[in-house]
Amino acid sequence: FDSELFHGASFDLDAADNQTVASIQALDEVERIWQAAYMTTPTDGSATVLSSVGTKYTAWSPHNDTKVAKMHSLGYYGEDVVIAFVDSGIDYTHEAFGGGFGSGFRVDKGYDLVGDNYVVGGEYIPDEDPMDCLGHGTHVAGIAASGDDYLPGVAPKARIRSYKVFGCGDGTYEDVIVAAFLQAYEEGADIISASLGSDRGFADTATAEVATAIQAKGALVVIAAGNSGDMGPFYSSSGGNGFESTTVGSVQAADWVAYNVTATSSSGESRDIMYISNSLLQFTLDGPARANVQEGARDLTACDWDLESVPSDEVMIIPRGTCLWQVQDSTLIGKATNVFYVQTEGLDWEYIDRAVYPALILYDDGDWIFTQAESGYDVTFAFTHDDQAISIPRESFINGRINDFSSWGPTLDGRMKPEISAPGGSILSTWLTADGGWAVYSGTSMATPYISGVGALFFGSRGGHAALGDGGAKLAHERIIASGKPVHHEDGTDNLASVAKQGAGLVDAEKVLLYSTSISPANLNLNDTVNFKGTHQVQVTNSGDEAITYIVSHEAGSTIHTKGNGDAWVSFEPPYSAGTGNVAEVSFSSESFTVGAGETKTLTLTFTEPETISASMLPVYGGSVVLAGDNSEVMRITYMGIKGSIYASDIWEMERGVPLYMSGYGDVIEEGHEYTFEEGTPVPQPYFNILWSTWEFSFDYVHKDWQPSDWTYPPVAGENNWIGSFRLVENPLSGVVVDFPQQQYPRWPNGVYATPQAFFANGSRIESGDYRILGRALRTGGDANNIGDWQYKASDWFRI
Structure with a gap:
């Protein structure tokens, strides 16, 4: 990577142990090192392929509720705005994209960074042709930019670029996504749309770093929230967790x-x-x-x-x-x-x-x-x-509601993600021409290009990236969030969905493009109780020709109970509540104020956490402060907070003995028991789950005399009674041979065994001797150098 925004390289390590990684990090030339994440396309099930769309009956369209249809009627089409799709490529032969590729066509640039035959873990064989053989990228591009008269995309006259990071099957690695982001930016993209992600959920990733840097240069970066709604709160996609990049949730099409x-x-x-x-x-x-x-x-x-x-x-x-x-x-x-x-x-x-x-x-x-x-x-x-x-x-109780598959925030550092939602459930769009040309798909993958298209409409309405400058992406990001209209819970009731799942709500393109009111910031992160920030200043700008007087009011949303039973387990379908005592209270510096034409004024907001709800359930609360102008403009400042401590969330239920140290699959390890690692004989192995995402966890071999006071980070073989980390027979989740430690590991509540080989993670063979197993998992925000910030447990000693 040789870019003004990011300079570095990706490489393989034979042994990715703490000591090796730390030695690379310690080099003067190295500012930061990351493990490359595995990324996928977040869709809910497979595509339903159609042969054609037609003109005899009412056109299928998701554009009415979002006011995109109205913007088209007023002549806003995103003309000449460049949308770059980082995805599986594009079938540019589709008539909806102009039928060709290269200069003079709507799809005027692109690149295949991996090759059609790429499989996860295989060799990248790049070429100049971004032709799609998976279908996902073609479907995504049509949502944002289809030029079909019957089924137009959000920005049907935008220029299209495609950067292919998937082969003909799902799955790729983060390094090639970083490369695609940088190439798209350097080749002049106004909008970068990425319907991909990883369940790791941490903001400190290479992708998030690059997305944040690109956004700061004025190109809007839009990324999918993920399709892991069945995993409950605090399960956001790491791809979308960058600061200032726009992350998108999914609403059911009408x-x-x-x-x-x-x-x-x-x-x-x-x-x-x-x-x-x-x-x-x-x-x-x-x-x-x-x-x-x-x-x-x-x-x-x-x-x-x-x-x-x-x-x-x-x-x-x-x-x-x-x-x-x-x-x-x-x-x-x-x-x-x-x-x-x-x-x-x-x-x-x-x-x-x-x-x-x-x-x-x-x-x-x-x-x-x-x-x-x-x-x-x-x-x-x-x-x-x-x-x-x-x-x-669709006369259905799910119509216009947040989709159940749409991933929950907040981020693990307490920020609201996603920030906005768009139609993503049952979306008809372009598909591979060889397979019929049109398909119905669901997922935050579909909602993401919708917001990218709205961004293109906004850029086009303001003269493009050149006219907006480096601040254009931030302005678009905040106007998109401020336009949101809260939608209802997927359970069919009249209760609002949590801001941790819908963000500010369903986007309104009319507000994004035409309203005189701008708000900065448009969303406020109150953080958890330990790091609570209750007072915020918001800048309200009137870009119109006449003064606007605003009335300020508060609309509380629902409060979800992350841990419905008050224990370490996150609820997959979190219960929720509303009403006095269960929602935040807010006071305003002024309940009414006037902003003159071309002026900006500051509004100070002071929040109080919900009083009666228990912090043991780690409730996530939120809502919006509404600014209603006397010119009929209504915009929102969406806020979110967490009562309790993210840091205190347990990865392991140690009071219940987790992790368990087993002798094979039957009994627990007994002090002094001997193991040979001969085939067919029991081995010492942990049985565990992961109840909260952790930056790092590991199972290590330590000397039988190891004490917590021996801890240093990174641990060094042969020092402080630390010997080496496990090499597993296979990853209990993916079936791939892996070494400990594992970093940025997502929550996984199902119990699994970590069965060791007769080798350490560095490849050397385990020698005869007396050992203990040390399990360690770093708390969110913890200091790896401090043993007190780890959950740790050592087994009884045994002999190999």
Whole structure:
């Protein structure tokens, strides 16, 4: 890496032990050394591939709730703004991207940093062609910048660059991502969009460092929050944890992706029928297909009737039963290949996710089919491979809410991540042309380019990067956050989702582009109780031609209980509360103030932690201070705090004996027990889990006389009764042979064994002697030199 922003190199170590790493760090030429993280594309499941989009029905679009459609109507398209995608490449032959690559095309630059045949851990074989063979990068680019008339991206006239860091499969390493970021910046990107990340969750990474440096130079960096929502709070993606870079959560899109098929009766009547399939694909039938309506079908369901089998080239028509979809599915397996369930009268659309190939049609359409059959007529559907994907409003309790898969913050240093959310659930966008050209995907990967597109619209509205200067990215970042509209919890209630998951809420492009009000900073980190910062000053700027008078108010959000049981375990689905005593209180330096045209004024905010909720549950609270201008502009300052101590969060439940030191897989180690490491014999091994992410943890061999007072960091073999670290037979999580120590390790609550080889981590063979195992895990923010900042436990001594 030879850049004005970052100078260095990536390299392999035969032994990545503390002593070796520390010796490199100690070199005068080395400012910082990191372990390169493994990165993936954060998507929720696989893509559903479509053949085309069409024009006959309402265009599917996520742009209405975000006001992007309104910005398009006013002529804002992000023209000539450069968006660089660091992803799996792009299928630039797609018509939505202009059909070509190079000078004169919309995709005018790019680079493949790894090669099509790259697999994780393999050799990088770069080339000049960023053609996508995975699909993810193409889908992402379309969300931000598709130029399709029917399905435009957020910034349909932006210029596109693609820097390919994945091969034809998911997974890559951090060094190549850093290289891509730097190349994109140096080749003039205005926006860098990265739908990738790692669950390590620490801000001190090479990627975060480079992203922060690029942002400071005026290029907006937008990164996915991750798709680990099922892991609970404090599980943010390390890629998005940089200071000032914009991290994005996912909101469910408002519309279903549906299809139309024409049904023709032998009576001469015909009818267009819309359907939503279980896979969001069009039916695989091609050509005419008979509607199979069994006698008395109106009164049949798949819940408890012994239905007749249906030929595979016909479509069974049957009312939706009242039993579980799983029961109906089980009844039809082996009897029907294609099924149209007729929705119950008065009910709206819903999604079916079953093993047979069903779809849902509405009651009126089913009633027409039944009526034709009861009158003695046959109904035939005309299916084609170019059935058009169309939009149906989603009347669902998840519509417009935060997606359950979207990762939780805060960061491990107590900052709000993500800062903003965008549509990312069930998003229709571009796909590989060889596989149909369009697909539906879900994930924060999809929400990220949406914000990148909004950034491009803003840059375009202000004359671009050159006009905005180095402060342009910070201005865009803060206006995007201040525009957020809080969305509701994914549980279907009227309660707001936590700011630790949604950030400021759903982006509003109109506010980002057109409002006169700017706020800096737009989000406030109150930190935890130990490091609580309760007073903040906020600058409010009016860039308009007339004075604005603002009314200040407070809207508290929900407070989540990170540790719902008050113990060391983080709740995967944290309980939450609201109301007096469970939320923060805030006072303002002024409840009303006026900012003249072109002026800036300071608003001082003073916060008080929630009073009644217990710090043992490590509650995360938040909300927004609302500025309502007399010109109808409403902007928000979003805040977040943590009651309790992040530092005090235990990695191991030591009061319950964790880590356990086992003799093989049965008994615990007994003092003086002998081991030979011969094949088939028990070995001394820890059994443990990781209940809180840790900067470093390790299992080491120490002398039987080791005492905590012997501790020095980094430990040196042969000194202070420290002998060496474990080399594992295999990583209990990934199956890869690894050495201790492990750094920036994410929370992993499931119990695993660390089975050692007969070698130390430096490759030397374990010699005969008397040993103990030392387990050590560094607390968040702890000083590695201080043994008191580690959770540590030594085993009974044993002989090898």
